[in-house]
Amino acid sequence: MKIMEPNLVRWLWLIPFFPLLGAAVNGIIGPKLPHKVNHWIACSTIFMSFAISCLAALKLTTLGQGGILMTQVFTWIKVGQLTAEAAFQFDRLSMVMSMVVSGVGFVIHVYSVGYMHGDKRYSAYFTYLNLFAGAMLILVLGANLPIMFIGWEGVGVCSYLLIGFWFEDNEKASAGKKAFIVNRIGDFGFLIGIFSLFYFLGTLDYVGMQKVIEEGGAERLQAVWFTFGGYSPMVITVICLCLFLGATGKSAQLPLYIWLPDAMAGPTPVSALIHAATMVTAGVYMVARLNFLFAMSQTACLVVATVGGITALYSATIALTQNDIKKVLAYSTVSQLGYMFVGVGVMAYSAGIFHLMTHAFFKACLFLGSGSVIHAMGGEQDMRKMGGLRKYMPKTYMTFLIATIAIAGIPPFAGFFSKDEILWKAWSHGHPIIWAMCALAAGITAFYMFRLVFMTFHGECRADEHTKDHLHESPDSMTVPLIILAALSIVGGWIGFPAVIPIPNIFEHSIAPVFEAGEKAIEALHLPEHGHAEELLFMTISVCIAAAGIGLAYLLYIKRTDIPGKIADSIKPLYNLSLNKYYLDEIYEAGVIKPILKTSDSFLWRFFDVWIIDGLVNGVARLFKDVLSEGLRRLQTGVVNTYAVYFVLGVVMVLGYFLFVP
Amino acid sequence: MIVPLTHYLILASIIFTLGAVGVMTRRNAIVIFMCIELMLNAVNLVLIAASRYLGDPGGQIMVFMVMTVAAAEAAVGLAVILLIHRTRGTVNVDDINMLKW
Numbered sequence: 214m215k216i217m218e219p220n221l222v223r224w225l226w227l228i229p230f231f232p233l234l235g236a237a238v239n240g241i242i243g244p245k246l247p248h249k250v251n252h253w254i255a256c257s258t259i260f261m262s263f264a265i266s267c268l269a270a271l272k273l274t275t276l277g278q279g280g281i282l283m284t285q286v287f288t289w290i291k292v293g294q295l296t297a298e299a300a301f302q303f304d305r306l307s308m309v310m311s312m313v314v315s316g317v318g319f320v321i322h323v324y325s326v327g328y329m330h331g332d333k334r335y336s337a338y339f340t341y342l343n344l345f346a347g348a349m350l351i352l353v354l355g356a357n358l359p360i361m362f363i364g365w366e367g368v369g370v371c372s373y374l375l376i377g378f379w380f381e382d383n384e385k386a387s388a389g390k391k392a393f394i395v396n397r398i399g400d401f402g403f404l405i406g407i408f409s410l411f412y413f414l415g416t417l418d419y420v421g422m423q424k425v426i427e428e429g430g431a432e433r434l435q436a437v438w439f440t441f442g443g444y445s446p447m448v449i450t451v452i453c454l455c456l457f458l459g460a461t462g463k464s465a466q467l468p469l470y471i472w473l474p475d476a477m478a479g480p481t482p483v484s485a486l487i488h489a490a491t492m493v494t495a496g497v498y499m500v501a502r503l504n505f506l507f508a509m510s511q512t513a514c515l516v517v518a519t520v521g522g523i524t525a526l527y528s529a530t531i532a533l534t535q536n537d538i539k540k541v542l543a544y545s546t547v548s549q550l551g552y553m554f555v556g557v558g559v560m561a562y563s564a565g566i567f568h569l570m571t572h573a574f575f576k577a578c579l580f581l582g583s584g585s586v587i588h589a590m591g592g593e594q595d596m597r598k599m600g601g602l603r604k605y606m607p608k609t610y611m612t613f614l615i616a617t618i619a620i621a622g623i624p625p626f627a628g629f630f631s632k633d634e635i636l637w638k639a640w641s642h643g644h645p646i647i648w649a650m651c652a653l654a655a656g657i658t659a660f661y662m663f664r665l666v667f668m669t670f671h672g673e674c675r676a677d678e679h680t681k682d683h684l685h686e687s688p689d690s691m692t693v694p695l696i697i698l699a700a701l702s703i704v705g706g707w708i709g710f711p712a713v714i715p716i717p718n719i720f721e722h723s724i725a726p727v728f729e730a731g732e733k734a735i736e737a738l739h740l741p742e743h744g745h746a747e748e749l750l751f752m753t754i755s756v757c758i759a760a761a762g763i764g765l766a767y768l769l770y771i772k773r774t775d776i777p778g779k780i781a782d783s784i785k786p787l788y789n790l791s792l793n794k795y796y797l798d799e800i801y802e803a804g805v806i807k808p809i810l811k812t813s814d815s816f817l818w819r820f821f822d823v824w825i826i827d828g829l830v831n832g833v834a835r836l837f838k839d840v841l842s843e844g845l846r847r848l849q850t851g852v853v854n855t856y857a858v859y860f861v862l863g864v865v866m867v868l869g870y871f872l873f874v875p
Numbered sequence: 876m877i878v879p880l881t882h883y884l885i886l887a888s889i890i891f892t893l894g895a896v897g898v899m900t901r902r903n904a905i906v907i908f909m910c911i912e913l914m915l916n917a918v919n920l921v922l923i924a925a926s927r928y929l930g931d932p933g934g935q936i937m938v939f940m941v942m943t944v945a946a947a948e949a950a951v952g953l954a955v956i957l958l959i960h961r962t963r964g965t966v967n968v969d970d971i972n973m974l975k976w
Contacts, residue, residue, distance in 0.1 A: 846976040847976065849974060849975060849976045850972065850975055850976075851971075851972025851973060851974045851975030851976075852968055852969055852971075852972055852975075853904070853907070853968040853971065854898070854899055854900065854901070854902075854907070854968055857895075857898040857899050857907070858899045861895050861898075861899060
């Protein structure tokens, strides 16, 4: 493994610094400033991040393949064997991530200007948004795992603050709490993974870890760690699974995805930024960044890919029946994240990251478009009350349609290239079942996305008169970002053409050095050769599945709108299962939350706290009061003779000591 | 015939014990003071005897110190007792118990 020496520069820390500075200014004096200043500060700081990221990218390309820029700010932890620098690393992977985060982030900041217009906590919103951007950039630019973890927790906090932004509504506040708590469960796994990695490798920065592995750490990691119930997992398998648990929490996969649909309680730009384009991709980024670890354990990779595939299919089936426009998009996000995990799970790391990028474009566009619709409908989110909106909101409609075609995976739009790449790699790396799950999910995705479009924008307007009068296209601050993102949804895929088409895959070629370990592991598997014809066949299959989904949606929601109702009635139990999200929240409530609450209340509080802890504290106080205080005061009789007795006793004791103790 | 040292020591201990018991037991403050003087004199006796038998005049010098201190202490103590008698009308230590809990 050729690990290039990092090229030291001094200014990488500016990338996360600007948004954090914006957050500080907006946070401290923001409420006193006019709204215009608030959003100018916020938008300009994140634009600075984007600009510097682009400059860093330019510098990186001059370094040639495998170049890394690094900035070391100061030594943060230096304890025993553990050294963690506050350092930032900019290689091809960080380049992609930071440009996506800051670029899409900037677009969404601009959109928020229009969407949050007139909100009474305007400055707080932009504070949190900037804070989030800063934390996310710290996450993707960190040069070691502790720094990544700081960013990881930071985005978790901002997610909580932003989901529960309108906290006067109890439900919205609870949604924020749920997101943070479920995240923490995943973080437990992440931390165990980090600790174990330190134990076995002695270092936690990416460059250092790779060096140690090359120089013999691999044996330590591939030894069996323990045997339990017939399983003897390798150290690295356990570590990777723990890390993956963290990823399932942050990136909303089974079993910890439950917070994402509830997170739709937050403002729509928040949903677009955090829960579509950036924060939820942190888990995928983490697996990709640590590809050299995952590549050592085929079991862990299989688990990642399988969980991703199952989640993709599972949440696609839930999205089929949802009536709230944002919930459909939320489950769609969970599903697409499943695709990304399939990508990194079958060791097609560049395909996974590619899909991360294209997904950021079209999913952000979809969410912002839905925000535009909700804004026009005066807050209504139920699609059954919409319809025919394309007459009233042409720009929103066009951009939304473009993004939907992209997510359905129709060439030459962006989603096709990335999704197809993942599907092909799943098949060619020897995982036919996962391919089947993803292909089925792709068809379902195309179907429910076009169902959404048809129900919202086509047909007759089912809104009431009052709402109809207010229907209007959104202001430029909201439509221009939509247009930008729609354009990216069209062209974004053109940097990653599959091998079959004789146009170079710039993306894969550029990011390949980061994933060298993965490549080596794949070669070691000695998979059968797959020809170009096979690849073309699978591409065609993907497009056909997507087209079938779209056609079915057209049939059911444009031509014969009576059928969906009949189907729903005929398979009522299945329909209810899907509509109620397979009752997973209820299962967790009964199986996990209620027992914990019961234990807290009856055992931990009533017994342990009241009897043992209070008993201990009260007991100590009682010791001092009754025994020591009350007892000892009786020595003070006030009678002089008693004191004389004490003197004599003392003298006798001292004499006795000197006489009898040798 | 020279009186052996042991005799002096035993005599001094008996006098000391009598003084100590008196301090512990007697109710009249002046009697307590007399017993304190008894203890001091017992110690003086030991010092003289030891000085004679060890041939070291240091013991006799110490006796001077002890006597001086005893005199001063008696003076001050009797003054205090006098004042207590004036204010309280009694010198019975059982009744002088303002420091009781």
